[in-house]
Amino acid sequence: MDYMYKSSNWSHRFKDATQVVPNHKATVSLGSERARQNLEHSSIVYGESEEQKVDVFYPSGNKQGLPIFVYIHGGYWQDMSLSVSSFMAETFVGSGAIVAVVGYDLAPKVNMGQIINQVKKALGSVMYLAKKRESSGVYICGHSAGAHLAAMMLSVDWMGEFMESPGFLKGVFLVSGIFDLRPLVATYVNEPLKMTDEEAWTHSPMNHLTDITCRKCKVVVLVAEHDSPEFRKQAKEYHTALQEAGMATQFVDVPGVDHFDVVEKLSEPQYQLTQLYLEMMGIQ
Numbered sequence: 001m002d003y004m005y006k007s008s009n010w011s012h013r014f015k016d017a018t019q020v021v022p023n024h025k026a027t028v029s030l031g032s033e034r035a036r037q038n039l040e041h042s043s044i045v046y047g048e049s050e051e052q053k054v055d056v057f058y059p060s061g062n063k064q065g066l067p068i069f070v071y072i073h074g075g076y077w078q079d080m081s082l083s084v085s086s087f088m089a090e091t092f093v094g095s096g097a098i099v100a101v102v103g104y105d106l107a108p109k110v111n112m113g114q115i116i117n118q119v120k121k122a123l124g125s126v127m128y129l130a131k132k133r134e135s136s137g138v139y140i141c142g143h144s145a146g147a148h149l150a151a152m153m154l155s156v157d158w159m160g161e162f163m164e165s166p167g168f169l170k171g172v173f174l175v176s177g178i179f180d181l182r183p184l185v186a187t188y189v190n191e192p193l194k195m196t197d198e199e200a201w202t203h204s205p206m207n208h209l210t211d212i213t214c215r216k217c218k219v220v221v222l223v224a225e226h227d228s229p230e231f232r233k234q235a236k237e238y239h240t241a242l243q244e245a246g247m248a249t250q251f252v253d254v255p256g257v258d259h260f261d262v263v264e265k266l267s268e269p270q271y272q273l274t275q276l277y278l279e280m281m282g283i284q
């Protein structure tokens with residue numbers, strides 16, 4: 001299971017698996033820096049720590065009615081950061097979306113329950129922004145561990161917790177995600193997280209199919225051709241479970257990419273997933 005959940009082992013692009021994650025970090029951090037240099041942006045502070053912020057990138061002109069593309073980064077809830085996660089902003093803002101990048105604290109500083117709560121608060125602040133800007137819809141894209149967090153947001157009671165209309169949330173894109181955390185408990189991934197089997201199940205989207213609040217959300221479950229068999233299995237099983245729960249869902253097997261460039265390429269306007277997201281947001 002350690003080998004299955006080490007995504008760098010399954011990349012086809014490098015001879016040496018140890019190059020994969022450093023290359024990913026260099027790529028996303030360069031793109032993120034460029035976005036901060038070239039785009040109008042500001043931060044919403046939703047909590048006390050440095051990471052509890054949402055960085056928002058805007059098309060010029062202060063227009064109302066734009067879609068909001070929310071990005072939740074991966075890194076097994078213990079790696080990566082807000083500052084390296086705006087690499088797609090230039091492309092999406094260029095097409096007329098507001099881009100909101102979610103930061104959250106990492107393990108071992110916080111546990112899984114606290115991380116999920118932080119992301120909920122972050123999304124609550126995005127819902128408020130959506131109302132203020134009369135947004136045409138909020139679309140969440142999560143990668144890997146971020147896809148797990150995005151899937152957990154399908155079951156948030158927005159009216160109860162934030163007094164915000166759930167109507168803004170229109171789509172959720174889950175890229176190479178983990179939807180049942182139980183297989184991770186015995187792996188290296190759990191060393192800083194320290195989840196028990198019970199906690200792993202409590203915080204699994206697979207355990208929250210009957211309390212989905214966003215009944216009208218379109219959910220796209222995506223997996224990379226060169227993701228590990230475990231990731232591919234997790235995605236297929238969650239997609240089937242969503243279907244059985246009566247959700248509008250679509251499965252996309254993205255050819256020619258691995259666990260990392262499946263999202264890196266969102267910085268390219270012509271990439272298949274960029275096109276799919278823009279189309280779903282109604283700006284293509």
Ligand SMILES: N[C@@H](CC(=O)c1ccccc1NC=O)C(=O)O
Nearest residue numbers: 006007008021074075076144145
């Ligand atoms: N330890 C993992 C790292 C990893 O999976 C990862 C790294 C950066 C961003 C996302 C990742 N995957 C899941 O959250 C590996 O070596 O593949």
